[in-house]
Amino acid sequence: MSTVDDVSRPSRLADPDEGISIEELGLAARNHALPLEALRYDVTPVGLHYLLIHYDIPELDAERHLLTVDGRVDRPLTVDLAALRARPRVTRRVTLECAGNGRALLTPRPVSQPWLSEAVGTAEWTGTPLAPLLREAGLSTDAVDVVFSGADHGVERGVEQDYQRGLPVAEALREEVLLAYEMNGAPLLPQHGAPLRLVVPGWYGMAHVKWLTRITVLDREFDGYQNAVAYRLRTSVDDPGVPVTRIEPRALVQPPGFPDFMSRTRVVRPGPCTVRGRAWSGHAPVTSVEVTTDGGLTWAAATLAPATPEGRHGPGGQNEQDGRDGQKRPDDDGRWAWRSWRYEWPATPGRYTLGARASDASGRTQPVEQPWNRGGFANNLVQRVEVVVTGERQVSEPRRLSP
Numbered sequence: 405m406s407t408v409d410d411v412s413r414p415s416r417l418a419d420p421d422e423g424i425s426i427e428e429l430g431l432a433a434r435n436h437a438l439p440l441e442a443l444r445y446d447v448t449p450v451g452l453h454y455l456l457i458h459y460d461i462p463e464l465d466a467e468r469h470l471l472t473v474d475g476r477v478d479r480p481l482t483v484d485l486a487a488l489r490a491r492p493r494v495t496r497r498v499t500l501e502c503a504g505n506g507r508a509l510l511t512p513r514p515v516s517q518p519w520l521s522e523a524v525g526t527a528e529w530t531g532t533p534l535a536p537l538l539r540e541a542g543l544s545t546d547a548v549d550v551v552f553s554g555a556d557h558g559v560e561r562g563v564e565q566d567y568q569r570g571l572p573v574a575e576a577l578r579e580e581v582l583l584a585y586e587m588n589g590a591p592l593l594p595q596h597g598a599p600l601r602l603v604v605p606g607w608y609g610m611a612h613v614k615w616l617t618r619i620t621v622l623d624r625e626f627d628g629y630q631n632a633v634a635y636r637l638r639t640s641v642d643d644p645g646v647p648v649t650r651i652e653p654r655a656l657v658q659p660p661g662f663p664d665f666m667s668r669t670r671v672v673r674p675g676p677c678t679v680r681g682r683a684w685s686g687h688a689p690v691t692s693v694e695v696t697t698d699g700g701l702t703w704a705a706a707t708l709a710p711a712t713p714e715g716r717h718g719p720g721g722q723n724e725q726d727g728r729d730g731q732k733r734p735d736d737d738g739r740w741a742w743r744s745w746r747y748e749w750p751a752t753p754g755r756y757t758l759g760a761r762a763s764d765a766s767g768r769t770q771p772v773e774q775p776w777n778r779g780g781f782a783n784n785l786v787q788r789v790e791v792v793v794t795g796e797r798q799v800s801e802p803r804r805l806s807p
Contacts, residue, residue: 415561417778418513428518437522443658443682446526446744447497450588453525454609455595456502456517458567459558462615466591466599471583475551475621478542485599488583491532495734496580496605497741499526499684503608503635503648507780514780521656521787526682526741528734529603531584535577538621543573546623550576552602555615563629569613570626571604580605580740583616605740606650606686608782610635638778645777651686652784653768655693655745655760658682659789670791677751681760683708684742688765695747699757700772700786706747706760711738751793758789 424432435456442452466485473481502523507514509521538550554567575581582603585592592598597614604611610630626632636645658680661672683690689711694703745760761770770784777783 415779416515418515420512422513424508424518425515428515431517435517437519438525440522440656440659443656443680446741447528447588448525450527450590450593450596453527453587453596454500454502454523456523456609457556457595458560459556461594462555462557464555464599464615469599469617471600471616471619473537473541473619473621475619476544476547476623477538477621478544479540481537481541483537485585488532488585488600491536493530494533494582495528495530495586496582496603496736497526497528497734497738498603498605499524499651499740499742500609500612501651501654501684503610503781504779504783505654506783506785509785510774510776510780510783514778516780523609524654524656524684524742527587528589529582529584530586530589531582531600531603533579534581534583534602534619535579537583538577538619541621543621544623547573547621548624549573549622549626551618551620551622551626551628552613552616553618553620554597554613555617560629560634563633565629567613567615568626568628568630569611570622570628570631571611573621575604575607578605580736608635608648608651608686610648634779635781636779637781639776640778643778648779648781651684652782653683653685653687653690653762653764653770654784655683655690655762655770656681656787657695657758657760657789660758660791667790670789672751672791672793674751674753674793674795677749679706679747679749679758681706681745682742683745683760683762685762685764685766685768686740687768689739690743690762690764692763693745694761694763695749696759696761696786697749697756697791699788700759703761704747706745709744709746711741711743751791753793753795756791756793758791759786761786 438454469485505519505523508518549570551570556567584601584603600616601614635648638645659670661670683693693706695706696703763769
């Protein structure tokens with residue numbers, strides 16, 4: 405008979421020649437990454453946005469859903485979705501990235517959800533700011549952490565739990581943190597946290613608790629599993645580590661040309677080629693992007709677009725304020741969303757390895773050497789895009805079938 409410990413073994417590192425396991429393949433089938441060609445959209449279509457679901461998608465009734473605020477507060481509150489919708493309504497454009505993005509590229513490989521580089525997406529989240537609700541409840545003077553509980557329930561490493569994450573009070577009181585009930589102008593879908601989720605601009609995805617049911621204020625640091633055990637940067641089993649928090653700077657290339665089916669190697673015709681992509685950081689605004697076409701031997705400056713919410717939307721994208729093109733605009737300046745960039749490349753026949761690296765105003769820059777930790781978290785190693793530039797046609801003409 406299997407026990408909880410049997411089905412939730414401690415995380416481990418893959419052996420040098422070990423392939424992706426059935427368990428990892430199962431995780432990859434449940435969760436999905438952003439197709440890199442979707443970097444063309446300023447606002448990611450909902451179905452293309454990256455998705456990570458720790459346990460099961462809970463079955464919740466929006467009409468009966470309640471949010472409780474309790475713990476170290478003067479006036480505990482319970483509100484329904486209608487009451488939250490009646491509060492001030494705000495839309496923010498925010499880039500979310502999974503803390504484990506890039507994990508499968510590490511050596512040795514942490515055994516978990518096998519992300520490559522595409523666990524990211526940008527959406528326009530509509531809801532009401534969290535801070536006024538907390539102030540209405542009245543935080544005690546000894547408040548330290550605010551804990552957010554989701555309705556999703558499961559087991560990790562032998563610990564049965566609701567998904568819970570804590571934020572320091574100062575982070576929870578940031579005016580840009582939202583209790584969100586819409587994504588890209590439509591009600592949240594079940595997989596994205598319907599009917600209510602947390603959005604914490606600048607933080608990795610583990611902080612954006614979905615299916616939100618309870619907010620509890622503590623007079624101590626939260627020691628629940630997802631804070632104290634799971635999302636920590638450790639170099640060894642015995643290392644207590646430091647918590648994973650804000651998103652490290654990253655740039656991604658929207659692969660040019662067209663792909664080989666299996667390898668995803670890109671085929672590009674000779675001549676002028678505009679290489680495009682996106683860049684973001686949760687620490688400070690992105691200040692520059694550099695591009696390499698030779699695997700990092702040399703770098704050239706790319707042209708970085710302004711950090712504004714102007715631009716092209718994916719299908720179904722909507723905003724809250726009227727723009728010059730008749731579309732709606734979010735209630736922010738684009739600070740928490742990715743920025744587009746471009747680089748003009750004179751492509752000549754040959755094989756190339758493209759990549760891009762972002763720097764932000766805090767002085768952080770993407771590394772070209774592999775950073776490593778046991779969980780594979782906050783890995784912002786420069787992406788590699790293999791490209792073949794050729795003037796030859798790479799596909800055969802279709803055969804005509806005889807009548």
